[in-house]
Amino acid sequence: MIRLDKLLTHFGCGTRRQVIDAVRRGRAQVNGKTCCDPAAKVDPEQDEVRFDGVVQSYQKHRYLMMNKPAGVITAVSDRRETVVDLLPEGERRGLFPVGRLDRDTEGLLLLTTDGQLCHALMSPRRHVEKVYLARVSGGLAPDAAARFAEGMQLRDGTACRPARLEPAGEEEGLPLWRITLREGKYHQVKRMVAAAGGRVEALRRVSVGTLELPPGLPPGSWRALTAEELTRLLAHIGEASGPPDG
Template identity: 35%
Template sequence: MNDLGKQLERLQKVIARSGIASRRHAEKLIIDGLVKVNGQVVTELGTKVKDTDLIEVEGRKIFPSEKKRFVYYLLNKPEGVITSASDPERRMTVIDLVRSKVKERIFPVGRLDFDTRGLLLLTNDGELTYRLTHPSYQVEKTYRVILNGFISDQALNKLKDGLILKDGLTSPAKILQVKRIKKGDCLSIVEITIHEGKNRQVRRMFEAVGYPIFYLERIAFGPLRIDNKLKPGEFRPLNTAEVKALKREVGLV
């Protein structure tokens, strides 16, 4: 292969590396006709570009050879906040929580439901975001769940075996810890690990076995655990070791 061939990269990967959008969002922008290469609209996801090409994404210019300073933050997301960069209903988003202190254009890695709290990553590293959220990499997410009543062993076994939900069969979950507490009302605290990311999946899994959730918190994502020093709504940058561990998780180092 000649030197020119070695420089070719997929368009969506270049856009993601620039920090303008995650790779999945970059693919949507291309399909929607919002990306130009050397002045021409491109809608084919397989398009490859050279270092010398000029790319425009919704009017913003980037170059394939441009080096981007990536930033990585761990947010303790509170309940009642949207996991999005913006919201048409003008509700508070996770980006609103960090906007005054972070100058880079960052985006959330995956989603946490409106009424779920806990660990959420924010970054402008599109390639890492793509890999951490793509099903093929099977990145594990661990949640702490609180339920009314004492959950049965039969229900736990169903979770561990996999359940049929309306959007298909879930992969087997790992049950890390179960506490049954008699303190006034009977409560169960369960720590559960999954690697999928279907909409409201954990809540729907517990509803399917007869135990609706009234408290849900994500406490781990891949190699990272929630920082107990962070109050809901607070965030901090990841250290070098944490970033490296995330990249190792998805084969980037």
Template identity: 40%
Template sequence: MERLDKIIATALQISRKDAIALIKRGRIAVSKETIKDPKAKFDENGAVLFCDNEQIYYNKYVYIMMNKPKGVISASNGKGEKTVVDILPPDMKRKNLFPAGRLDKDTTGFMLITDDGELAHSILSPKNHIPKTYIAKLDKPFNDEIIKEFEKGIELKDAKCLGASLEPVDGDYQVGKVIIKQGMYHQIKRMFSHFSINVVELKRIKMGSLDLDENLKMGECRYLTKEEISSLCDK
């Protein structure tokens, strides 16, 4: 059970003061019954809420799947550069949103945007080994020996990578499907660079067991379902 003013503030992304004002003016209804007491308590997940006779929806946290385009950075504040949060549709924006993890500016694909710090930590923590899957287009082909080196874990200058999966896509050894379970800086590019191979294009297509929605065009996004949120943490 939660106070109505807090529920309304969260649902409308407004201050508690403004939520209290709406309630006291009789503009808020629960199950179509006008409630003027900001301290009244309701089940935040079960209450049917209305503001000015239009239904509104309470979500403590939001989880957004974006097909990230090139040219935007994985941050909530780009300090002058356009971010993934900046390009969200206006009706999806709310306070405290941030990208869970990062993709390089020129990397595309599955970006999770949320305000749930606990879930983001679970996904990103190296201890949990949540897999992330990428498609890498290369300037030259790899071979079976490189596949074995990926599996063993490549020793970079500053750290050793955990074992990773690498396989050709449709038999093409110049396009690799890569699965990693950590997120070091420029990791995939550096892993291929270890063998003098450059990554020409990189796209993340999966987090945990959740695939990027193939219906999302570049730059488009949508909310995740409860089932999809759970699958983000599948190992």
């Protein structure tokens, strides 16, 4: 048995506070009857739970999106603060981050208990797109976009797949660039920008596959994926497989 508000938060119906308020307003139904008690106990495998009339299906695995703040390590445990440390203790069990963002990089990070999904998203054979916004100083070479598109060789000889580099306005007085990758090498965005003559002053990931960072999710905050977000992401992974690396 589990509290109704905790279950609906798990289903992605809102933050815990939003769900509590919604339940008290009569937006939740258990087995066809309106339930206004957020603390009511329900059995997710036996009871039919609806939110705003929509049946909420129980998931074997958990899927959370976080807006990772700068200064936090992408790891399950470390002597320094980790992304898992940002979660309430009761929410941490079994969760691990999918991939990693550098300590000073912000933005979209997926945490899950689903190892198969993690493997699919991280596999270089899937070519899942990851989009970043980079605030850059120093000025990029005039042919930077073309070099990104052709596939760049870094200063240490590392070969990078073709990527997209697009202007995205300004931020804090510096040019902002939208960078789309289909792989995830060590410090790749920073190293590619450096190879093109610039320096990344701030970096934020805004999407992974079909999953986008919500504008209303502050740094350090998290929420469960909605059923629609998860369905779209799983479908995208199935469609994104490419030829073997060679």
